[in-house]
Amino acid sequence: MKRRIAILGSTGSIGTQALQVIDQHPDLFEVEILTAGNNADLLVQQARKYEPNVVVIGNEEKYKWVCRELEDLPVKVYAGKEALSQVGATGTVDMVLVALVGFSGLMPTIRAIEAGKPIALANKETLVVAGDLIMQLAREKKVPVLPVDSEHSAIFQCLVGETDNPLEKIILTASGGPFRGKNVDFLRKVTRCQALNHPNWKMGDKITIDSASLMNKGFEAIEAKWLFDLKPEQIEIVVHPQSIVHSMIQFRDGSIKAQMGLPDMKLPIQYAMGYPRRLANGFPRFNFTDFPSLTFEKADVSVFRNLSLAFDAMNKGGNMPCIVNAANEVAVEAFLKSRIGFVEMSSVIEQTMTKTSFLKAPVFQDYIETDKEARIVAAEIVAK
Numbered sequence: 001m002k003r004r005i006a007i008l009g010s011t012g013s014i015g016t017q018a019l020q021v022i023d024q025h026p027d028l029f030e031v032e033i034l035t036a037g038n039n040a041d042l043l044v045q046q047a048r049k050y051e052p053n054v055v056v057i058g059n060e061e062k063y064k065w066v067c068r069e070l071e072d073l074p075v076k077v078y079a080g081k082e083a084l085s086q087v088g089a090t091g092t093v094d095m096v097l098v099a100l101v102g103f104s105g106l107m108p109t110i111r112a113i114e115a116g117k118p119i120a121l122a123n124k125e126t127l128v129v130a131g132d133l134i135m136q137l138a139r140e141k142k143v144p145v146l147p148v149d150s151e152h153s154a155i156f157q158c159l160v161g162e163t164d165n166p167l168e169k170i171i172l173t174a175s176g177g178p179f180r181g182k183n184v185d186f187l188r189k190v191t192r193c194q195a196l197n198h199p200n201w202k203m204g205d206k207i208t209i210d211s212a213s214l215m216n217k218g219f220e221a222i223e224a225k226w227l228f229d230l231k232p233e234q235i236e237i238v239v240h241p242q243s244i245v246h247s248m249i250q251f252r253d254g255s256i257k258a259q260m261g262l263p264d265m266k267l268p269i270q271y272a273m274g275y276p277r278r279l280a281n282g283f284p285r286f287n288f289t290d291f292p293s294l295t296f297e298k299a300d301v302s303v304f305r306n307l308s309l310a311f312d313a314m315n316k317g318g319n320m321p322c323i324v325n326a327a328n329e330v331a332v333e334a335f336l337k338s339r340i341g342f343v344e345m346s347s348v349i350e351q352t353m354t355k356t357s358f359l360k361a362p363v364f365q366d367y368i369e370t371d372k373e374a375r376i377v378a379a380e381i382v383a384k
């Protein structure tokens, strides 16, 4: 039986690569649902090629156009936020790949878990915002949350066969982004274009800026805490500019296991979609002699302050990571629109952390309220 996949965010970097994985394995996977935010053109092209049962366009103004373009196909078309949240829970879906960006991934993930659907999770912000709630719900519903993020997929792969061996720590690798080795004065002047020029990965704009500011690595630490049930002090960050070692785990005897390969998201996407099987593929192979020097260095948190802000939030707990996520989304958008500079993103986040109501033990509705409040606070700081 083919595994029927819902791809939430099919028009993005992860979504389009997931479709390339499916192209490699037409005998194993079937596209059941595709969703887009604004990119109706690409959604329609994808729907014509993969003939899913359902498509959802986030932007309701494009609903009629998508309906017209697909009227000759037996595809159900829906639009809007509520449809996006519900669609993963559809009965015919076997697995939901959450490839949405930011807070928008939270509700669809919750609804899919509630419906008992295995999750392939690319959307790290969902775990940053409400990792306690998501993992608790997944345990209750006995639903696997399979990491797609390359570092977490690496750790997950290293953990296979190690259930009785507790971890001493994990070592998350960071490329260091386009500004590795630069100082704050340099960062003050960087442009949107420079920040979007990631050295190793071609990704969506938001995560690319997060990689440049190292917020991505801070978020990945929080993501790892929840996925692998770790204490903050068990999470180490190491800058590895070649992005070949995707991450490592260290056991109590000091032994370290690493997962390696070329920087290509199709592998972790395929691993999650095919889990527990490793599927054959024709993706390019890593060759050691092409990379005679794999290097490792410390992250400079005095320059890349977002990394320590994320660790502060993880240590503080409660709704603080949710506050940081909201502030970061506002700050990244403002930077991309050239309303604030690169370094100012950290100030917006830091101030939002002190000005938004802190809750030690938030419940679901608190996360929704916190997200709203923190966005207002951050937007006011940006406006000033």
Ligand SMILES: NC(=O)C1=CN([C@@H]2O[C@H](COP(=O)(O)OP(=O)(O)OC[C@H]3O[C@@H](n4cnc5c(N)ncnc54)[C@H](OP(=O)(O)O)[C@@H]3O)[C@@H](O)[C@H]2O)C=CC1
Pocket (backbone or CB within 6 Å): 008, 009, 010, 011, 012, 013, 014, 015, 035, 036, 037, 038, 039, 040, 058, 084, 098, 099, 100, 101, 102, 104, 122, 123, 124, 125, 148, 149, 150, 201, 202, 203, 204, 205, 206, 207, 265
């Ligand atoms: N790209 C990568 O290599 C990696 C990404 N990730 C994570 O995966 C997630 C996706 O990243 P990436 O693919 O790069 O992002 P992209 O920006 O490339 O794609 C995001 C997708 O989500 C859709 N979308 C965005 N906002 C909304 C919204 N409000 N409502 C409905 N749909 C929306 C977009 O639709 P449209 O374009 O049609 O508007 C698009 O399909 C992120 O959480 C990221 O951190 C993790 C590891 C690696």
Ligand SMILES: CC(=O)[C@@H](O)[C@H](O)COP(=O)(O)O
Pocket (backbone or CB within 6 Å): 149, 150, 151, 173, 174, 175, 176, 177, 201, 207, 210, 211, 212, 216, 217, 265
């Ligand atoms: C591909 C992937 O998983 C990204 O999250 C990647 O980690 C970004 O690179 P950085 O290490 O520069 O953040």
Ligand SMILES: [Mn+2]
Pocket (backbone or CB within 6 Å): 149, 150, 151, 220
């Ligand atoms: Mn990653």
